[in-house]
Amino acid sequence: MPARRSDGSGSLAADVAARLRTAIMDGAFELGEALSEDLVSSAFGVSRTPVREALKTLRTQGLVEIVPKSGTYIFRPSVEQLHELCECRLRLECAAIELALGTDPERLRSTLDGLLAPMREALDAADFLRYNQLDAQFHLAFLDCCGNRYLRSAYDLIYAQISAIRVHLSVRTAGAFDESMREHHTVVELVAGRDVTGLVTVLGHHIDRAKQVYATSLQERERSSRLSRGQRIRNKLSL
Numbered sequence: 001m002p003a004r005r006s007d008g009s010g011s012l013a014a015d016v017a018a019r020l021r022t023a024i025m026d027g028a029f030e031l032g033e034a035l036s037e038d039l040v041s042s043a044f045g046v047s048r049t050p051v052r053e054a055l056k057t058l059r060t061q062g063l064v065e066i067v068p069k070s071g072t073y074i075f076r077p078s079v080e081q082l083h084e085l086c087e088c089r090l091r092l093e094c095a096a097i098e099l100a101l102g103t104d105p106e107r108l109r110s111t112l113d114g115l116l117a118p119m120r121e122a123l124d125a126a127d128f129l130r131y132n133q134l135d136a137q138f139h140l141a142f143l144d145c146c147g148n149r150y151l152r153s154a155y156d157l158i159y160a161q162i163s164a165i166r167v168h169l170s171v172r173t174a175g176a177f178d179e180s181m182r183e184h185h186t187v188v189e190l191v192a193g194r195d196v197t198g199l200v201t202v203l204g205h206h207i208d209r210a211k212q213v214y215a216t217s218l219q220e221r222e223r224s225s226r227l228s229r230g231q232r233i234r235n236k237l238s239l
Contacts, residue, residue: 013053016044020054024063024074025136025160026129027167031221032076035064062161075161079215082165085158086211092155093142093207094200100145101194108145109191112138116184123177129167131177136163138184166210169217176213180206 020040023029041051055072058064065073077085100108115138122131140159143152170176183206190198 012046013050013057016040016046016050017054017057019044020058021061021063021160024058025163025167026133027164029074031074031164031168033074035072035074037072061157063164075164077161077165077218079218082214082218083211085161085165086207086214088158089155089162090204090207092151092158093139093203096142096146096148096151096155097191097199097203098196099148099151100142101191101196101199103147104145105191105194108141109188111141111145112184112188112191115141116181116188119184120181123181128170128172132163132166132170135166135180135184138187165214169214170210171213171217179209 029035035055037048037051037055040055041048044051055064055066059066063075065075067073097108115134119131119134119138122128122134136159140155143155146152183202186202187199187206190202
């Protein structure tokens with residue numbers, strides 16, 4: 001779909017960057033996938049200049065890696081980077097939810113509670129992309145309600161990466177999603193009770209479990225990528 005036309009290349013580049021960012025967050029591109037400037041330019045119906053600027057913006061957000069004389073690639077974190085991202089996420093979310101409870105607890109509770117039913121509906125419809133989007137909104141609400149713009153800006157630095165990782169590396173089983181939903185319900189109950197200690201404990205468990213799942217999925221992908229095509233097919237067929 002062509003990008004929205006604009007009077008300046010700067011705003012056009014921003015539009016291209018925003019749409020690529022959303023696509024990366026939603027898992028439209030594989031982790032580590034090559035991103036051709038020419039193909040992106042053609043897809044958006046724009047010149048390479050705004051695309052090049054858009055990719056530079058995405059690089060500052062940690063979403064792409066630009067390799068000289070090679071090309072541009074969607075980010076692909078190492079296990080160590082995954083651990084660091086999740087640790088940073090936990091620190092920021094715990095700080096934000098404590099501030100939100102002191103600033104506007106009813107707004108936080110109402111926002112989180114309003115997301116539970118749509119999340120359940122997405123799971124019942126097996127719409128896992130929608131569930132992941134709502135899951136991201138649930139955690140982002142901590143920052144939106146905390147009343148600290150700098151904490152919110154810090155979270156923005158990792159938000160898109162975490163969203164993309166959630167889409168690609170989460171385990172899609174009924175048991176995993178049911179446990180996720182239980183934990184989200186528990187968070188809402190603890191927010192209603194203004195239990196900071198309980199929230200820190202639940203968030204720690206929730207994010208640590210996600211970290212372990214992501215790391216295992218990433219390692220499995222790396223092992224699979226080293227197999228021959230024939231070996232991968234045999235593995236998929238359990239032969």
